[in-house]
Amino acid sequence: MKTYRSACPLNCWDQCSFIVKVKDNTVVSIEPDPAQKITGRFICAKGRKHISRLRRPDRLTFPLIKTASGFQQTSWPEALALAAAKIKEALSRYGPLSLLHYYDSGHGGLLKNIESRFFSALGGCTVHKGSLCWSAGLAAQTYDFGAVLSHALDDLSNSRLIIVWGRNPAATARHQLPFILKARQKGARLIVIDPLYTATAALADEHISPRPASDGALALGMAHLIIKEKLVDEVFIRERSSGFAAFRQMVEDYPPEKVSAITGLPAGHIIRLARLYATARPAAILLGYGLQRHSNGGNTIRAIDALAALTGNIGVPGGGVSYANLQVAPYIDSDYLEGEDLKPQRRYYPKPRLAAALQHQLKEPPVQVAYISRANPLVQVGDSAALKRAFAAIPFKIVSDQFMTDTAAAADLVLPCTAFLEEEDLYYNSMSHCYLNYGPKIVDPPGQCRHEYEIMQALARELGATGFPQLPAEELLAKLILPLTREKGITLQQLKAGPLWLPGAKSIPWRHGPFATADGKFNFYASAAENEGSTALPHYQAPRELGNSRLHRQGFRYWFVTPHPADSIHSAHRLPGESKKPQVYLSPQLAEEHGLAQGDRARVSSPRGFLEAEVSVSPKIPPATVMVYEGWWEHSGAAVNNLTSGELTDMGNQAALYDCLCKIEKV
Ligand code: SF4
Incomplete structure (x- = not known):
């Protein structure tokens, strides 16, 4: 038996380091490498699955x-x-x-x-x-900060409040969860903002479920209240940001009542969340990628970045808006x-x-x-x-x-x-x-x-x-x-x-020195965004299909969302026979409305195409939403992108895959 070191090549947040044991040219085991501080204690089932994948009989072995x-x-x-x-x-x-x-x-x-x-x-x-998958958010953070950097996970222990916004670490970033839960044990409040009641939401102190694609309006509504109640960090705004005056004027247009109508959240909840975020400093926001897969996705990320800047939650231990961490790439x-x-x-x-x-x-x-x-x-x-x-x-x-x-x-x-x-x-x-x-x-x-x-x-x-x-x-x-x-x-x-x-990697980005933007400041108002066809100020725009009355008349009324599952990563990893059958998840209300019961077969369609799969009725799904996990191949009958469009988000040349209205019917 020989032992080697390697790492998981999958498109996963965590990139586990592996200890691999090999005998007679066959991989016998893949275990976590304890030398890696973040992933050294366990790896997930997807990582272990590599062993059987290497020797699957359907592997392509000749041209x-x-x-x-x-x-x-x-x-x-x-x-x-x-x-x-x-x-x-x-x-x-x-x-x-x-x-x-x-x-x-x-x-x-x-x-x-x-x-x-x-x-x-x-x-x-x-x-x-x-x-x-992620370039709208990358573009957004580049406009705001000049680069895309995240706080080190162990810095969460300094946070008093952690908002996991559109990310589901319990399923898709398993090694982040212990850091979040440890901070919570130390007293940090954990809030999950996600239309779906995810496995991470189940572990939180509070779950807030706005309508899909309304997160940007929620952030701007929170900014409205934080400014109105003078809960801003004046020193950060004065010394480290630019464009605040224009931003302040713009968010006057997002009072809680209007934001409530957009998000479906009670105005009182929006007000309470804004006050909590502004006062429970330091507060960390962990962003997922789903909320920027809408036609307004880049501006959604920019609106959330602005919240952190308003409250001085940038460059401080326990703060930040962590989206991605591109610190190694410049050294390649x-x-x-x-x-x-x-x-x-x-x-x-x-x-x-x-x-x-x-x-x-x-x-x-x-x-x-x-x-x-x-x-x-x-x-x-x-x-x-x-x-x-x-x-x-x-x-x-x-x-x-x-x-x-x-x-x-x-x-x-x-x-x-x-x-x-x-x-x-x-x-x-x-x-x-x-x-x-x-x-x-x-x-x-x-x-x-x-x-x-x-x-x-x-x-x-x-x-x-x-x-x-x-x-x-x-x-x-x-x-x-x-x-x-x-x-x-x-x-x-x-x-x-x-x-x-990486030696010298920043644990707390933007703590010292200028931002990487042209003026060295956090940009509430980003001319770079305007120059590249977006708007200089973040704003909320209703997702494209929501305003299409023809679609509504044709019965396409439900959000079609396709998040990442816990057991697979994209279609490249979802090999035939490795997963349970595809399922269409919907709320009890929607199931009842369409005469659907657990185990029925349903057809979900958009103007572009359809899929068919077994119904799973779940109270974790909001009423007007249909969910199918991504990654299914065509032969499964549930290839989700038969329904989605080739439309782009508002920046970053990214797919607005979640801007998709659908209808559902019993087969
Ligand atoms: S897929 Fe699993 S094993 Fe691979 S990096 Fe992610 S958590 Fe680790």
Whole structure:
């Protein structure tokens, strides 16, 4: 038995460090690495599931070419020659912009991102801007603070009040929960704001359930009262912020009665919450990502940031508005990774609009070859039916994956790639902490699986793309962390010794010195937001579909929300047979209204498509809301993005996936 260190590659807040035991080229156990302070005591079932996933019989183990009679096994030389020929033909006839590179976060390894340099070495490509999950919030916090930084989790022990706003750590960030509960034991009050009665809400002192997409109005209503009752931190506002006068004038328009009508919360509750937040200092806010997946999502985050600034809950122990923590990324050589030195041509489209972009925008030149990795866009991107049609029209599609996902099944060439533990890589993909983990190659992959880096190296040789590195993986990793080595003295050798906390990472962001905005202040009024097409002041705007009377007339009246489940992470992780059957969750009132009972089969539809699944009646769901967990594949019958749209949020080129009204009926 041999023991190694590695880390979880999943797109999870926590990024656990692992101790992996291996015998006879087989992973025997995955346990938490006690050297990691945050995740060292336990890992979740998703982490343990890696063991069986590595050896699942349905793992893709050799390249596949689609023929008239279905997929046929082929050899790597043949597969690479075909891919190279298609790319070469597209380059010569239409140029590099006819190549589409689509990727996402299905695997958190740093080396997987080197594909971007491959396309730059070919002259460029068409690639997305923005994201499906979090970029509205990133844009919002960048406008307000200049950068996106979170408080260290152990700083919660300094908080007197913790507001978990739209985040469900009990299901999706399990290692944050002990820090929250410990602070509560020390006397902090815990409030959860979430339309759904989540597992975290069940642990709180108070659960506040505003209507979906009304959180921004709630924050502005709280700001209105805090200013009116002179509960603001005048020193912070005077010395560390800009634009307060304009903000104060704007929030006059959000009195508690008006906000009550928008949120569905009694005005007295809004007033009490505002007073509590302003007086129970220091107060920490932990933001989730669901509340910014609406067409007003970026402004929602900005309104909540403003609350913290008003009350001086910024830069103080126990305070902050923690959304994400991008402290490690600046120490990675992203310019090299992206191939900026190769001066590539690039054509951008907003990621959530992939279907519409393929149908209408990406015409000159048309996309000829698509390369997809770490992603399953045919069920992950909104308006899936339109995307399936547009995807089918691309002449040649290459998908690299470990399993035959919906997207792989629609490809012309499928390349089997390695999983973590079968390859060497570096992991720093936590959204909340600042650990880096090195993961060695521990076991051989099954069949003929190859690391994407090797696939790209081979293709680069075939295509004469000399700008792509042909270095061993270890040397490339060392090159990619050169900024970390130069500025923090951390080498790959040190990272090999075990999980390492980024030296100098800030536990309490913005405690000293200026903010990273242009004027060095917290921006209540952000000209940068205005310059990029949003508004300088955060504001509340009703979500797009809510105001559509035609939809209401057609019966589309209920919010369709698709949060992350506890047992899986996105479709890349929800493999056939691994989860219980999909379910449609709805309140007893809504079930009764539609004659639905527990176990019935229901159809949930939007103007774009539908899904069908078994009904689960739950008092945890608000009355006008239908909930289905995300990640289901098409064959399950419950692929949620058949219903969602390809619309964008108000900033950050992000998918407004939760702006979706639906109707429900018994099948
Ligand atoms: S999914 Fe998250 S909590 Fe579970 S093992 Fe991976 S990083 Fe840890």
